[in-house]
Amino acid sequence: MPVGGGAPVSVQTMANVDPHDAAGLSAQIARCAALGCDLYRLTVPDLAAAQTLGAVRRTSPLPLIADIHFDYRCALAAIEAGADALRLNPGNIGGRDRVQAVARAARAKRVPIRIGVNLGSLEKGLRADLEAGRTTVPEALCASALGHLKLLEDEGFRDVVLSAKASDVETTIATYRLLAERSDCPLHVGVTEAGTFLPGTVRNSVALGILLAEGIGETIRVSLTAEPEKEVRVGMEILRALGLKPRGPAITSCPTCGRTKVDLPRVATAVETALEAYAAKAPRKVLPKVAVMGCVVNGPGEAKGADVALCGGAGEFVLFVKGEPVGKVSEADAVRKVMEYVAVL
Amino acid sequence: MPVGGGAPVSVQTMANVDPHDAAGLSAQIARCAALGCDLYRLTVPDLAAAQTLGAVRRTSPLPLIADIHFDYRCALAAIEAGADALRLNPGNIGGRDRVQAVARAARAKRVPIRIGVNLGSLEKGLRADLEAGRTTVPEALCASALGHLKLLEDEGFRDVVLSAKASDVETTIATYRLLAERSDCPLHVGVTEAGTFLPGTVRNSVALGILLAEGIGETIRVSLTAEPEKEVRVGMEILRALGLKPRGPAITSCPTCGRTKVDLPRVATAVETALEAYAAKAPRKVLPKVAVMGCVVNGPGEAKGADVALCGGAGEFVLFVKGEPVGKVSEADAVRKVMEYVAVL
Numbered sequence: 001m002p003v004g005g006g007a008p009v010s011v012q013t014m015a016n017v018d019p020h021d022a023a024g025l026s027a028q029i030a031r032c033a034a035l036g037c038d039l040y041r042l043t044v045p046d047l048a049a050a051q052t053l054g055a056v057r058r059t060s061p062l063p064l065i066a067d068i069h070f071d072y073r074c075a076l077a078a079i080e081a082g083a084d085a086l087r088l089n090p091g092n093i094g095g096r097d098r099v100q101a102v103a104r105a106a107r108a109k110r111v112p113i114r115i116g117v118n119l120g121s122l123e124k125g126l127r128a129d130l131e132a133g134r135t136t137v138p139e140a141l142c143a144s145a146l147g148h149l150k151l152l153e154d155e156g157f158r159d160v161v162l163s164a165k166a167s168d169v170e171t172t173i174a175t176y177r178l179l180a181e182r183s184d185c186p187l188h189v190g191v192t193e194a195g196t197f198l199p200g201t202v203r204n205s206v207a208l209g210i211l212l213a214e215g216i217g218e219t220i221r222v223s224l225t226a227e228p229e230k231e232v233r234v235g236m237e238i239l240r241a242l243g244l245k246p247r248g249p250a251i252t253s254c255p256t257c258g259r260t261k262v263d264l265p266r267v268a269t270a271v272e273t274a275l276e277a278y279a280a281k282a283p284r285k286v287l288p289k290v291a292v293m294g295c296v297v298n299g300p301g302e303a304k305g306a307d308v309a310l311c312g313g314a315g316e317f318v319l320f321v322k323g324e325p326v327g328k329v330s331e332a333d334a335v336r337k338v339m340e341y342v343a344v345l
Numbered sequence: 346m347p348v349g350g351g352a353p354v355s356v357q358t359m360a361n362v363d364p365h366d367a368a369g370l371s372a373q374i375a376r377c378a379a380l381g382c383d384l385y386r387l388t389v390p391d392l393a394a395a396q397t398l399g400a401v402r403r404t405s406p407l408p409l410i411a412d413i414h415f416d417y418r419c420a421l422a423a424i425e426a427g428a429d430a431l432r433l434n435p436g437n438i439g440g441r442d443r444v445q446a447v448a449r450a451a452r453a454k455r456v457p458i459r460i461g462v463n464l465g466s467l468e469k470g471l472r473a474d475l476e477a478g479r480t481t482v483p484e485a486l487c488a489s490a491l492g493h494l495k496l497l498e499d500e501g502f503r504d505v506v507l508s509a510k511a512s513d514v515e516t517t518i519a520t521y522r523l524l525a526e527r528s529d530c531p532l533h534v535g536v537t538e539a540g541t542f543l544p545g546t547v548r549n550s551v552a553l554g555i556l557l558a559e560g561i562g563e564t565i566r567v568s569l570t571a572e573p574e575k576e577v578r579v580g581m582e583i584l585r586a587l588g589l590k591p592r593g594p595a596i597t598s599c600p601t602c603g604r605t606k607v608d609l610p611r612v613a614t615a616v617e618t619a620l621e622a623y624a625a626k627a628p629r630k631v632l633p634k635v636a637v638m639g640c641v642v643n644g645p646g647e648a649k650g651a652d653v654a655l656c657g658g659a660g661e662f663v664l665f666v667k668g669e670p671v672g673k674v675s676e677a678d679a680v681r682k683v684m685e686y687v688a689v690l
Contacts, residue, residue: 019603043603067602120646167597169586173558193599193638196614198546198575200598202582205547206554213518213555223600225613225637230543231600237547241514252512253545254538255568255576257412258364258388268570269541292570293538301465 001038001063001084003112003161004186004218009244010038011235012188012221013228014067019049025056028228033061034280036245037232039219041065041087044074054081065114072098079105085161087114090151091123103155113152114161117144118192119171137166138174145179160185161219165192169207176211186218193223200224201234208238251275252291252306260294262312262331268292270335271310278342288345290338308341310334321345346383346408346429348457348506349531349563354589355383356580357533357566358573359412364394370401373573378406379625381590382577384564386410386432389419399426410459417443424450430506432459435496436468448500458497459506462489463537464516482511483519490524505530506564510537514552525561534562545569546579553583591631596620597651598637605639607657607676613637615680616655623687633690635683653686655679666690 003010013032017024019042029040044050044066057064065085066078072093075086079102086106090099090113106113119137122130126140135143141164152160162185166172172191179187191207194200204222211217220238222231239245253268271292279287288307293299295312303309303320310317310329319329321341329337348355358377362369364387374385389395389411402409410430411423417438420431424447431451435444435458451458464482467475471489474480480488486509497505507530511517517536524532536552539545549567556562565583567576584590598613616637624632633652638644640657648654648665655662655674664674666686674682 014600015603016601016605017603045604049603119650120644122646170588193597193636195596195598196610196617198578199582199585199617201543201546202550202579203586205550206558206583206586209551209554210558213551225598225600225610227601227610233543234547237544238551240544241548241551243515251540252538253540253570255359255570256361256572258360258362258394259390260361265541265570265572272541272544291538299465301467305464 003039003188007218009212009217009239010219011036011232011239012039012041012065012219013037013231013235014221015040015042016228019043019045020052022052022055025052026059029056029060029062031229032232035229035232035276036236037062037228039063039065039085040228041067041221043067043069044078044083045069046071046074047077050074050077050081050083053078053083057082057084068093070094072102075102076105079109079111083111085112085114087116089115089117089121089148091148092121096151099151100155103152103157106159107157110159112159112161113157114163114188115145115148115152116163116165116188117141117148118165119167120192123147136174137171138178141166141171141175142178142182146182149183149185161188162186163188163190165190165223167191167193169203172207173210176216177214180216187216188219188221189217190221190223195225197224197226197230200226204234205238205241209242212238212242212244246286252289252293254293254295254299256294260312261314262294262317264292264294264312267310267317267331267334271338274335274339275342278339288342290342307345308338310338348384348533352563354557354562354584355564356381356577356584357384357386357410357564358382358576358580359566360385360387361573364388364390365397367397367400370397371404374401374405374407374409376574377577380574380577380621381581382407382573384408384410384430385573386412386566388412388414389423389428390414390416391419392422395419395422395426395428398423398428402427402429413438415439417447420447421450424454424456428456430457430459432461434460434462434466434493436493437466441496441499444496445500448497448502451504452502455504457504457506458502459508459533460490460493460497461508461510461533462486462493463510464512465537468492481519482516483523486511486516486520487523487527491527494528494530506533507531508533508535510535510568512536512538514548517552518555521556521561522559531563532561533564533566535566535568537568539568540570542569542571542575545571549579550583550586553580554587557583557587557589596635596637599639599644601639605657606659607639607662609637609639609657612655612662612676612679616683619680619684620687623684633687635687652690653683655683 063084408429636651
C-alpha cells in the first residue's frame with residue numbers, strides 16, 4: 001500500500017477496540033476492509049499490545065499502523081512484531097539515542113513513519129509563542145511537524161508522512177497548504193476532534209474536499225466520534241465525490257418533497273444497504289448505476305441515466321432497466337426486484 | 346431575508362409534507378426555523394395548495410418560496426396568497442404572455458424568482474446537443490439557466506436567483522463556476538439527487554464547501570433523501586465549517602480509539618442534543634464552547650480551549666470549567682452536569 005509518489009489517495013481509520021483484544025481487532029479490520037479501507041491504525045501503549053499487533057497482522061487483509069506515544073520500546077516492539085508503519089513523534093520519545101534506535105529498526109524493515117502533530121499536544125515553546133501572539137496556529141503546527149521531521153532526517157531517515165491537524169476547518173486548510181509548500185513528504189490529511197457524526201462528517205468533507213481538490217493529501221483519515229466503520233464510509237465517499245475512487249454502491253436518489261407518495265428514505269436506504277452487502281461479496285465487479293426517485297417531475301429524466309431505477313408513484317414504483325420501464329413494483333418488493341437486476345447486469 | 350448583495354449566505358430546505366396539510370407544514374417550518382433555517386420552499390402543484398400557502402404564511406417565522414412547475418396560474422395564485430419568492434422556470438410555463446403575467450405580478454409584490462434547472466429536466470434541444478457530444482453538461486446546464494433568465498429579462502424583470510444542479514460533485518462545481526463567470530445573479534447552490542444521508546451529506550459538503558470557499562453561492566440547499574430538518578442541520582454545519590455562520594451548538598469531540606474507556610459517542614451525542622435543545626430555546630445567547638474528549642493523550646490539551654469540557658477516564662469523566670478541573674462525574678451524570686454549567690456561563 002504505497003502512500004505518495006503518485007499512488008491513489010488511500011483511506012485509513014483507527015481501532016476503537018482494546019489493543020489487547022486480537023479477535024475484536026481482527027473482526028473490525030475485516031469490516032473496515034469490506035467497506036474499502038486501505039490502512040488500519042491501532043494504538044500500541046505497551047509491549048503486550050505489540051504482541052497482539054503481531055498476532056493480528058498474520059491474518060490482516062490491511063496493513064497495520066502502530067500508534068506510539070512517548071515509549072520508544074513500544075515502537076521497537078511494534079516494528080519487530082510486523083507493523084507496516086508507525087505513527088510517532090520523534091521529539092516526544094526521550095532523546096537522540098532513542099530516535100536513532102527507532103530510525104535504524106524502521107529502516108531495516110522498510111517501515112515508514114508518520115509524524116502526526118496536533119494543537120492539543122503542541123510543544124511548550126511553540127505553545128508559548130502562540131499564546132504570546134508571536135505565531136499563528138497554522139505556522140505553529142507546521143513548525144512542530146517540520147521540527148519532528150528534522151530529527152528523523154538528521155538520522156538519514158526519509159520515509160516519512162506528515163500530518164498536522166486542527167479541530168476547525170479553516171485552520172486545517174491553512175496548515176496543510178503551508179505543509180504542502182514547505183515539505184516534499186506525502187501528507188496524511190485530517191481534522192482532529194471533528195465531533196459527532198453529522199457535524200464531524202460535514203467538517204471533514206469540507207476540509208478534505210477543499211484540500212484534495214487542490215491536490216493536497218496522499219492519505220486521509222476522517223475523525224469522527226463514531227465507530228471506525230463510519231469513518232471509512234465517509235472517507236470513501238469524499239474520494240468518490242472528487243472522482244478519486246470509482247463510484248461505489250452509493251445510489252442516486254432525490255430529496256423527498258410534497259409530491260412524494262412513497263416512503264423514499266426507507267426504500268433508498270434499503271437499496272443502498274443491499275448494494276453495499278452485494279459489493280462487499282463481489283469487490284471486483286463494476287456495480288450498475290442505481291437511482292431511486294420519488295416523483296414524476298425529475299424522476300424519469302434522471303432514471304434514464306441509470307442502469308436500474310425506481311421511480312415513485314402513489315404507493316408503488318415504476319421499475320426502469322436501461323432506461324426502459326419494465327413494470328410496476330410495490331414498496332415491499334422494490335429492493336428485491338432492484339437486486340435481481342443488479343445481479344445480472 | 347435578502348439573498349445576494351453581500352447578505353450572509355442563507356440556508357434553505359423544502360417541505361416533504363403534503364402541500365395541502367397546513368398544520369403539518371407549520372410544524373415542520375417551526376422545527377426547521379429552530380435549527381437555523383432561513384428559507385422554506387414548498388411545492389404548489391394546484392390552486393388549493395396556494396390557499397394552504399397563504400394560511401401557513403400568516404404565522405410562518407420563515408419566508409416561504411413557492412415551487413411552481415408548468416402551471417402559471419399556480420404562480421399567480423401563490424403570489425396573491427403571499428409567497429415571499431417563487432421558483433419557476435419561465436421557459437416551461439407556456440409562452441410569452443404567461444411569462445409577462447407572472448413577471449408583472451411578481452414585480453408588483455416585489456417577489457423574487459429563482460430559476461432552477463437540472464439535468465433531469467433539460468430542454469430537448471440542449472439534451473440533443475449533449476447526446477451528440479456538441480456540448481458538455483456544465484455548458485448545457487448553464488445555457489439552460491441563462492436561456493430562462495433571458496425570458497424574464499426580456500420582460501424587464503431582474504430580481505432573479507439562478508441555480509443549475511447536477512447530481513455529481515465535479516459537474517456541480519464546474520457548472521457553478523461557469524454561472525458565476527457568466528451572470529451577475531445571486532446563485533442558489535446545491536447538488537440534486539445527492540442520495541441518502543451519509544453519501545448525500547458528503548457530496549453536498551464537498552461541492553458546496555469548495556464553491557463557497559471560492560465565494561460562489563448566496564443561498565444553499567442541501568438535498569438529501571432524508572427529512573428537511575437533516576438538510577438544515579447539514580447546511581448550517583457547512584456554513585459554520587467555513588466560518589460563514591457563528592459556531593452553533595456543535596461540540597468538539599475526539600474520535601474514540603483503543604485508549605477510550607467511556608462510551609464517548611453516546612455521551613458526546615447526548616451533550617450535543619441537549620445543547621441543540623438549549624440553543625433552540627435561547628437563540629440569541631452565545632453558547633459556551635464544549636468539548637467531550639475520551640483519553641488522556643489529547644484530552645486535557647484540547648479541553649483547555651473549551652469553556653466546559655469532559656475528559657474521559659475509566660468509566661467516568663473529569664469535568665473542566667474554563668480550563669480548570671472541577672471534579673469527577675459518572676457517565677450517567679455527565680450531560681446534566683455539563684448543561685448546568687452551560688446555563689450559567
